[in-house]
Amino acid sequence: MPVLEDRVVTAKMKSIPLWKLERGELVRHFEFENFVEAMNFVNSVAELAEGAGHHPDIDIRYNKVRLALMSHDAGGLTERDFDLATGIDSLG
Numbered sequence: 001m002p003v004l005e006d007r008v009v010t011a012k013m014k015s016i017p018l019w020k021l022e023r024g025e026l027v028r029h030f031e032f033e034n035f036v037e038a039m040n041f042v043n044s045v046a047e048l049a050e051g052a053g054h055h056p057d058i059d060i061r062y063n064k065v066r067l068a069l070m071s072h073d074a075g076g077l078t079e080r081d082f083d084l085a086t087g088i089d090s091l092g
Contacts, residue, residue: 003076016085026069038063048087054080
């Protein structure tokens with residue numbers, strides 16, 4: 001899958017307003033009531049990611065979760081990253 005041009009990435013960012021660009025990755029931070037809720041969310045993300053065949057970098061710190069998306073095999077952001085970000089947003 002081809003890497004998206006910067007102008008395309010900028011335009012697509014409007015469709016996922018809770019995500020930010022950080023060092024070439026799509027990043028979103030989540031905060032939950034406790035560790036169990038954070039893990040339940042991460043498990044939901046894992047199921048979604050496995051189904052998509054595309055996996056985010058996940059950092060868990062007690063009740064805080066950081067997700068980062070980038071198509072490492074392509075060397076940048078692709079449609080897969082935006083599709084997965086949209087799917088993660090739909091988890092609620």
